[in-house]
Amino acid sequence: MALAAGRAMLMRSGVRLGTQAAARGGNGARRFMNHRVVVEPNTVPGVAVIKFKNPPVNSLTLEFLTEFVICLEKLENDKTFRGVVLTSDCPGIFSAGLDLREMCGKNPAHYAEYWRAVQEMWLKVYLSNLVLVAAINGTSPAGGCLIALSCDYRVLADNPRYRMGLNETLLGLVVPFWFKDTLVNTIGHRASERALQLGLLFPPAEALQLGMVDQVVPEDQVQSTALSVMTQWLAIPDHVRQLTKNMIRKATADHLIKHQEADIQNFINFISRDSIQKSLQVYLENLKQKKH
Numbered sequence: 001m002a003l004a005a006g007r008a009m010l011m012r013s014g015v016r017l018g019t020q021a022a023a024r025g026g027n028g029a030r031r032f033m034n035h036r037v038v039v040e041p042n043t044v045p046g047v048a049v050i051k052f053k054n055p056p057v058n059s060l061t062l063e064f065l066t067e068f069v070i071c072l073e074k075l076e077n078d079k080t081f082r083g084v085v086l087t088s089d090c091p092g093i094f095s096a097g098l099d100l101r102e103m104c105g106k107n108p109a110h111y112a113e114y115w116r117a118v119q120e121m122w123l124k125v126y127l128s129n130l131v132l133v134a135a136i137n138g139t140s141p142a143g144g145c146l147i148a149l150s151c152d153y154r155v156l157a158d159n160p161r162y163r164m165g166l167n168e169t170l171l172g173l174v175v176p177f178w179f180k181d182t183l184v185n186t187i188g189h190r191a192s193e194r195a196l197q198l199g200l201l202f203p204p205a206e207a208l209q210l211g212m213v214d215q216v217v218p219e220d221q222v223q224s225t226a227l228s229v230m231t232q233w234l235a236i237p238d239h240v241r242q243l244t245k246n247m248i249r250k251a252t253a254d255h256l257i258k259h260q261e262a263d264i265q266n267f268i269n270f271i272s273r274d275s276i277q278k279s280l281q282v283y284l285e286n287l288k289q290k291k292h
């Protein structure tokens with residue numbers, strides 16, 4: 001169902017599924033390539049590595065979200081895969097979060113389509129039957145952080161330039177309740193109150209101390225650590241692990257599922273406000289200015 005919706009979404013946004021290519025990597029492994037998401041089976045049996053490849057900053061465009069969901073769905077339906085490592089192909093950036101241009105100067109129909117895609121991506125990641133390990137090899141604000149928080153385990157590169165957190169208030173945005181729930185479930189209520197209101201972005205040592213990530217390792221060991229953690233998780237039989245995960249996460253996901261249409265309408269109303277549009281434009285302008 002989500003796959004069909006995703007395909008329709010890709011068609012609407014002009015992305016041709018026919019451009020997906022399959023090739024053989026050096027180790028003979030099959031390697032699936034979309035435009036923006038690359039899926040590589042790994043040396044660890046049953047494990048794939050998904051690399052985000054939406055330069056310059058892996059922002060979560062509609063096309064990216066659609067490809068990502070389709071990739072995850074394919075891996076879930078392919079019984080040879082039990083676990084996935086999520087990482088980035090863009091140096092120094094895991095994901096810059098939601099694409100600000102998708103939320104700026106568009107019409108309500110576009111905002112509805114975009115927000116549904118964000119919701120569907122989160123539900124797919126958060127409730128995945130696969131073991132998901134985030135190998136966070138760069139900065140991950142807001143929506144990028146949400147993806148990592150929705151995985152089962154997080155390994156972050158020990159680079160003081162990398163920051164992680166939900167910084168929505170710094171953009172003049174109210175964090176969606178399910179982003180908030182995901183953070184609260186990870187770092188607890190009090191730490192979330194402070195982090196969310198101040199829009200804090202944490203360097204690795206602080207992210208580790210808060211429990212926002214599970215491990216901080218040297219940058220060149222992020223993926224290998226994620227793969228060895230995966231081995232530990234895959235030692236547990238899938239069905240008991242999946243039932244346990246579902247038991248823990250279901251209430252949080254159901255909260256969004258139950259209010260999905262209202263959440264879309266709230267998003268449209270909020271993002272369409274002149275004051276919010278102005279804030280986003282200023283924020284984008286400031287990103288440009290800092291280059292000069």
Ligand SMILES: CC/C=C\C/C=C\C/C=C\C/C=C/C(=O)SCCNC(=O)CCNC(=O)[C@H](O)C(C)(C)COP(=O)(O)OP(=O)(O)OC[C@H]1O[C@@H](n2cnc3c(N)ncnc32)[C@H](O)[C@@H]1OP(=O)(O)O
Pocket residue numbers: 056057059093095096097098099100101139141142143144167168171173174175176266267270271284287288291
């Ligand atoms: C009542 C409530 C109801 C509902 C809720 C309502 C609203 C809540 C809605 C949404 C929640 C929002 C979630 C988000 O994820 S918002 C996005 C947050 N992301 C950020 O703040 C990151 C911004 N980017 C950066 O800080 C830097 O770009 C970064 C550190 C990632 C990389 O820095 P670097 O110096 O390497 O690159 P730049 O030169 O800054 O950027 C290159 C290029 O990319 C553009 N860019 C960057 N980030 C984004 C983005 N998120 N979306 C779109 N485009 C982005 C940047 O402008 C540059 O473009 P150009 O100048 O054209 O080269």
